[in-house]
Amino acid sequence: MKWKSLIGAARERIGGHVRHTPVAEVRLPGIDLPVALKLEQMQHTGSFKARGAFNTLLSGPVPQAGIVAASGGNHGAAVAYAAHHLGHDAQIFVPEMAGPAKIALIERTGAKLTVVPGEYANALAMAREVEEASGAMQVHAYDAPATVAGQGTCMAEWEDQGLKADTVLIAVGGGGLIAGAMAWLAGRRRVVAVEPETSCALHAALETGAPVDVEVSGVAANALGARRIGEICFGLAMQQELASVLVSDAAIAEAQRWLWQEARQLVEPAGATALAALISGAYVPAPDERVAVLICGGNVAPDPLA
Template sequence: MHQLTYGDIKAAGDRIAGRVRPVAVAPLDVAGGEVWAALELLQHTGSFKARGAQNFVRAHREAGTLPDAGVTIASGGNAGLACAWAAQEQGVRATVFLPANAPAVKVARLRGYGAEVRLAGREYAEALAACEEFAASSGALASHAYDHPLVAAGAGTLLDEIRRQLPSLDTVVVSVGGGGLFAGVATAAREHGVRTVAVEPEGSQALHAAVAAGRPVDVPVDSVAADALGARRASAAALWAARQDGVRTALVADSEIVRARRLLWEGHRLAVEHAASTALAALTGGAYRPAEGERVCVVLCGANTDPGTLA
């Protein structure tokens, strides 16, 4: 396994500069400390995944390793959107595998980016198996929703952008599914002495299980945020990052995730998906309590949701 380094993240930042939207930060009115939001929900394709996808596709373009068959990925939705967008920019085909229960809004947007969409199984793991079989038979380049160093490095570019606006940042809070965002952000945060808090739903805790077992293991998935945080197994890179100094983990109930999402809508008119409000739920629900004067930034990682569910 390639061990993710800060050098990988710096290289990714150079590679995707000008091709992703720099993250905006804004204060949040929540109890405890000085809390800011990183508005990555405003990113291309509606989530942070655009960073990793752009880094992955451009790195292969630079290396001359983008095949005629294009790229393929299995995704709960957001990584597929990002891969399709990045592939379209480079003029290559994208074939995206999703679980059959993926939100209709994500399926429609994928097709809008020109991707071929294939539905397989009920969970991400089943879509991944179908994707791997397709890659082997077609010659398409297989990307990954989270478990790839180029994808995690692209996600990690977010931390340096946050620090440019909040240079005295103490803590960054991120939600965790398979751990690509967490691994990248934690790697960059460690370089700067910033604490990382990794937040998972109680019903989808692949990282917690990996830490307890000492290795990535399969877990059951049952959470309101499972469409984006539904990985059955955390990446080895995420487990490695979780074991480093300056990293905290937290679990939050679905009820807290739903409440935090509604707070963002009612208090700030931010329509986020449940995966994004999972990070905030650690603060609003008390799973992570900032110290007095602690400067905290919560990553609001995506907005691919049905706004009608906020009415």
């Protein structure tokens, strides 16, 4: 697949619909060089997901039945937002674990929202039933070329902003964001996957040699709680011999606190997961290694200003 051209086309397509999010540098204890951050929690609806949502909806005709999507919360909010701004009806399915802040965010878009018992996989099953029965267009959260190409625009944008890193750390749920990064970079920089110990579909797949179902739980499960890694992500990860590390819930919480106390960035657990690898020592850069971290989501629960 010609990912560079797909991501380049996605940039042109979504340029007037998404934000160019800022970058920053921070100093972390024990790390010699500044760490670059991409503040994607400042994207529309509080996560990078708006990129893939707009790219999908702008890539072709949308059926009269509208759009359907399953999500742990952030993808659903992004699809609902994109659908609203482009004039389409949307049905969003989220699991109960999405939490009140993300549920309220989706409700504010005017989309039809269904909260499903259980986890993301249950919401996806219901969304697929609606897709088959109604003819609505399914916008997959991570395992579709248009989604991955849209997410890849984040890394392309970061490089245009002067990224100098040797290594980029990215949190992984279903794999759409890191797949987009790998697709764009094509091995030019080292990419490291960071997952919670209790929601680690990619790590399990890399150990096993194929995508497998995993149990999901923990503080970041409503954003990183995919039961099985996407095929696109897994294929790219195998091609590029992707490095993978795991972090504890305690490390994620500490990274959240650090981002707020030291950088005044308020992020959700998933948004802090990649930085947790550095703060906890799960990933230790070499003395001269330039490291960057993608901060991916800011929908904190409960909403501090609700």
